[in-house]
Amino acid sequence: MRDIFFDLSVRSVRLNFLRSLLASIGIVIGVVAISSMGMLGTNMQLSVKDQLSSNVNTVMLTSDVVKVSTSANSSVENGIDLSELNDIKSSAGQNQVVTIHHTSTQFTIGSTNGRGTVYGLNPNDIPKFLTIDQGSNIQGGNDALVGATIASNFNMGIGSSIKIGQNCATIVRPVLRVAGILAARGIASDGVNADNAIIVSDDWYTTHFGDKDVYDQVNVILQDVDTINQTEANIDKKVNRNTDVIRISDASSRLSTITSTLGTITTFIMAIGGISLVVAAVSIFNVMMMSVKERVQEIGILLSIGTEKGEVRRMFLYEALILGLIGAIVGGLMSFIIGYTVVQAMIGSTAYFFLPESLIYIPYGMIIGVVVCVVSGLYPAWMASNMDPIDALRNE
Known part of the structure; x- marks a missing residue:
């Protein structure tokens, strides 16, 4: 009706x-x-x-305090030292430990200047969490890997040269040769902005930027993601036993x-x-x-x-x-x-x-x-x- x-x-x-x-x-x-x-x-x-979620099996460790170096040339350091690194390795069990140096710097490709992050890694650690899309891993001392964004923006290929540091007529700037280009990665929870990165060997990094025995970041790559809470607890108990000296985070907290x-x-x-x-x-x-x-x-x-x-x-x-x-x-x-x-x-x-x-x-x-x-x-x-x-x- x-x-x-x-x-x-x-x-x-x-x-x-x-x-x-x-x-x-x-x-x-x-x-x-x-x-x-x-x-x-x-x-x-x-x-x-x-x-x-692609890096859900990674625990990221960074320094939570500023330390004063005990060397003859006293300086302020902000990173994870060898003693703390050894504690991390002993409490990480069978899980892989990756040490990372990084700094933000200017660079020049051809006649074009840019800015990105240089990461110093052990070449053997690179395949553990990064994917090389073109070329090969770092072989020689001046070899480097570049992120997908930098490669695209600067039209780079295998064999391209990169001058590191600010352009200055009175300083000889180190030159890197592109050995490989990383696959696009997007946002990652392990603290490595690979898309806008220049990856070099840890030896090359410490030679040019110093901090040989101080690491900006340490990542623990878990074999079993279900052990993440236990691993974090072990690291916290071992390293932060007296006071908090490192900050522990993982994909779930960042997510x-x-x-x-x-x-x-x-x-x-x-x-x-x-x-x-x-x-x-x-x-x-x-x-x-x-x-x-x-x-x-x-x-x-x-x-x-x-x-x-x-x-x-x-x-x-x-x-x-x-x-x-x-x-x-x-x-x-x-x-x-x-x-x-x-x-x-x-x-x-x-x-x-x-x-x-x-x-x-x-x-x-x-x-x-x-x-x-x-x-x-x-x-x-x-x-x-x-x-x-x-x-x-x-x-x-």
Whole structure:
């Protein structure tokens, strides 16, 4: 059985089609803003999580204190010394221990200057956590591996030369030869930004940058990821026995921090997008109030022939619901298209776009849009149902 009050609501929307369409556009914009930003944030989180999970078996150790060197030329050092390294090795069991030197420096390729991080590693440790996409591992003393980003930005190939250090006419700068190019790695949880890195042997590094027996970072690569908590506890007990001298972190803690930060940013961006729904709510409220004012005599007739107040309220809530559904459906379709485009442009991949965690934001946005419309129509509907029939019939 058809609801006559629903038919009256459809008629009102049809008679004021342009006004209703403009009001619904606000809902469309709000739904698109919330859904697209939600999908973008989720895709960012999933992408980061996937990249960090590739190093879930790595425990990263860095110095937590600044030490004063006991050598004749007293200096300040910030790193893990040999004594601490031996403690780490003894408490790591059968797990592999990788020592890492690193520093940020300028370099020159051809006539172009750039800046990146130089890492000093034992060449035998490189294949344990880095993948060489082209060329070969470090062989000679001046050999180097370069990250995918540097290789792409500077159009480098095997055999290219890199001058390390700031350009200065009075200083002879060391020159490296590219032996290999690393595979693109993205965000990693082991503290090695390989995509923007120049990898050299630890001997070459200490010869040119010093700190032979002090390491900026030590990574423990686990044979069994299930032993990560026990391994961390053993290292902490052995090395930090008197006071905390090293900081221990792993992929799970870094992943939790990064995803939490991204989640907060996503929520904030969605809240900004939600402002458009507040504007849309004002527009819907205005349209509904105009509809009530224009139909005062119709309301008076309905009330005078015995129509219940609840039925009058329902008639106007139907109208608000229709506007909300129109805006939500159009907004949902546009969210899919615009969201896909935004994710592709901002992240460069839509590998996670069609996952439920991402697409769920479309129905979320649509539901929020419909609810905003119905809520905006509550007061006009209440005002219409509480009119005095006689005063309404007298209205011109």
